[in-house]
Amino acid sequence: METIIRTKVCDSFARQALLQTFDARIETMSEGQITLSAPIQPHGLQQHGVVHAGLTFALGDSAAGYAALTLMAQDAEVMTAEMKINLLAPATGDRLIARGRVLKPGRRLFVTAADVYAVTGSTETHVAVLQGTMVPV
Amino acid sequence: METIIRTKVCDSFARQALLQTFDARIETMSEGQITLSAPIQPHGLQQHGVVHAGLTFALGDSAAGYAALTLMAQDAEVMTAEMKINLLAPATGDRLIARGRVLKPGRRLFVTAADVYAVTGSTETHVAVLQGTMVPV
Amino acid sequence: METIIRTKVCDSFARQALLQTFDARIETMSEGQITLSAPIQPHGLQQHGVVHAGLTFALGDSAAGYAALTLMAQDAEVMTAEMKINLLAPATGDRLIARGRVLKPGRRLFVTAADVYAVTGSTETHVAVLQGTMVPV
Amino acid sequence: METIIRTKVCDSFARQALLQTFDARIETMSEGQITLSAPIQPHGLQQHGVVHAGLTFALGDSAAGYAALTLMAQDAEVMTAEMKINLLAPATGDRLIARGRVLKPGRRLFVTAADVYAVTGSTETHVAVLQGTMVPV
Numbered sequence: 012m013e014t015i016i017r018t019k020v021c022d023s024f025a026r027q028a029l030l031q032t033f034d035a036r037i038e039t040m041s042e043g044q045i046t047l048s049a050p051i052q053p054h055g056l057q058q059h060g061v062v063h064a065g066l067t068f069a070l071g072d073s074a075a076g077y078a079a080l081t082l083m084a085q086d087a088e089v090m091t092a093e094m095k096i097n098l099l100a101p102a103t104g105d106r107l108i109a110r111g112r113v114l115k116p117g118r119r120l121f122v123t124a125a126d127v128y129a130v131t132g133s134t135e136t137h138v139a140v141l142q143g144t145m146v147p148v
Numbered sequence: 149m150e151t152i153i154r155t156k157v158c159d160s161f162a163r164q165a166l167l168q169t170f171d172a173r174i175e176t177m178s179e180g181q182i183t184l185s186a187p188i189q190p191h192g193l194q195q196h197g198v199v200h201a202g203l204t205f206a207l208g209d210s211a212a213g214y215a216a217l218t219l220m221a222q223d224a225e226v227m228t229a230e231m232k233i234n235l236l237a238p239a240t241g242d243r244l245i246a247r248g249r250v251l252k253p254g255r256r257l258f259v260t261a262a263d264v265y266a267v268t269g270s271t272e273t274h275v276a277v278l279q280g281t282m283v284p285v
Numbered sequence: 286m287e288t289i290i291r292t293k294v295c296d297s298f299a300r301q302a303l304l305q306t307f308d309a310r311i312e313t314m315s316e317g318q319i320t321l322s323a324p325i326q327p328h329g330l331q332q333h334g335v336v337h338a339g340l341t342f343a344l345g346d347s348a349a350g351y352a353a354l355t356l357m358a359q360d361a362e363v364m365t366a367e368m369k370i371n372l373l374a375p376a377t378g379d380r381l382i383a384r385g386r387v388l389k390p391g392r393r394l395f396v397t398a399a400d401v402y403a404v405t406g407s408t409e410t411h412v413a414v415l416q417g418t419m420v421p422v
Numbered sequence: 423m424e425t426i427i428r429t430k431v432c433d434s435f436a437r438q439a440l441l442q443t444f445d446a447r448i449e450t451m452s453e454g455q456i457t458l459s460a461p462i463q464p465h466g467l468q469q470h471g472v473v474h475a476g477l478t479f480a481l482g483d484s485a486a487g488y489a490a491l492t493l494m495a496q497d498a499e500v501m502t503a504e505m506k507i508n509l510l511a512p513a514t515g516d517r518l519i520a521r522g523r524v525l526k527p528g529r530r531l532f533v534t535a536a537d538v539y540a541v542t543g544s545t546e547t548h549v550a551v552l553q554g555t556m557v558p559v
Binding site (some may be wrong): 257281 | 503504506530531533554555557
Binding site (some may be wrong): 298301302303330331338339342344367370371372 | 469474475479499507
């Protein structure tokens with residue numbers, strides 16, 4: 012993977028204020044794939060004490076979007092056109108991991124997917140699947 | 149609308165830490181409908197300086213969920229099973245408004261929808277539509 | 286609405302073999318909106334004797350797509366990029382009606398929606414809601 | 423996999439009139455997974471001469487649903503609650519193959535997914551991804 016693209020993804024990520032609000036970070040990336048993580052903290056929870064679907068969505072959607080950005084032209088930015096999430100299990104534990112990937116790159120549309128896991132110690136629970144469309148802008 | 153249900157919705161909303169992180173509040177509610185709002189603030193933005201899709205999703209999803217909760221049994225809580233968002237326009241301005249409604253109540257599943265608007269002064273821009281499923285727990 | 290666009294929509298519809306398989310037809314159209322119908326017949330049912338989700342989807346998706354086509358350039362055709370359906374009730378009766386509309390036209394993407402109803406005599410039952418993205422090609 | 427479940431799935435499939443309309447059949451099944459196929463024929467096409475999204479959806483949705491049915495109680499039937507499809511490429515060739523799988527079984531909801539491929543000779547093209555919810559009834 013080219014350094015210039017890696018740098019572009021990291022720079023874009025660093026400017027995502029909402030992701031900073033939840034202390035999210037990039038774990039690994041390669042062409043068409045990226046892994047993000049965020050600690051599970053009190054200000055990201057919902058009324059039952061588990062992670063709010065909005066945070067699970069934000070991390071999964073960002074993983075899908077940045078996976079697409081790794082394959083886009085150097086001067087392109089990425090925007091979500093649409094995204095669907097199915098929640099599989101309540102998310103509790105130490106941190107969230109989101110793995111995004113590109114299913115189909117395109118000139119106008121990128122079809123993407125992401126899986127989100129809640130991690131407690133060394134145990135990963137699959138908590139959400141996302142499928143959606145990213146557009147280069 | 150019964151006071152006991154109204155109180156239950158407000159109590160549940162007040163315990164949603166993520167929504168408090170973004171200073172969201174309930175504007176109005178009636179049976180099967182609710183309107184939420186949140187100011188547009190720096191910590192909810194993405195890399196292009198507009199509202200992050202994760203926040204737009206969180207407010208819309210919450211509006212859909214609380215619309216469903218107004219019709220659920222008194223001892224029920226609400227969880228998102230799945231939700232889909234289509235983004236219509238970049239969200240900038242003073243605040244977000246999300247209007248949630250129940251399309252079809254059920255014993256096991258509630259089909260819901262929400263519209264999210266970005267408000268600048270007295271101008272509303274339609275920024276997102278959501279459609280998804282809530283379950284009573 | 287211009288005659289040339291109306292003719293183009295009708296010509297395109299007439300070439301949709303799958304819709305002919307189910308005897309679907311255009312009821313009414315205007316800019317950004319269209320209503321389709323199809324009789325409920327044995328070869329469109331599923332294992333419980335109600336309309337197969339595939340037919341409900343096909344009619345709703347087509348209504349969304351042709352609603353978009355009414356607003357596209359004269360030389361454009363329309364393709365579904367993605368579509369989501371929530372089923373609200375079993376579809377039984379005399380015929381299906383699908384009402385499609387454009388939520389947001391665009392240069393590259395059209396966000397669309399459709400409602401599908403099952404009609405028995407003069408009673409309409411709302412059986413499905415669809416939300417998705419059309420692209421001009 | 424128990425014979426009684428296998429028989430139940432085959433019996434249910436045989437009563438799906440819409441799938442018979444398109445000569446669909448079961449290729450293989452195991453617990454939580456099933457593969458369906460259908461020849462690409464003139465009466466399943468859309469206006470550009472490729473497979474109609476409604477047929478691609480019907481086969482993918484059925485694969486997801488029957489994957490779920492392999493894991494349900496013996497007296498349960500399966501219904502689609504909601505399903506989302508992203509189309510990846512035009513479907514042309516000899517036949518469609520749909521592979522369905524269960525992502526998360528549950529007492530009330532089954533989260534499922536399916537991939538649809540168009541096959542020409544020995545070449546498979548990935549034409550659609552589906553993600554959605556099945557309910558036992």
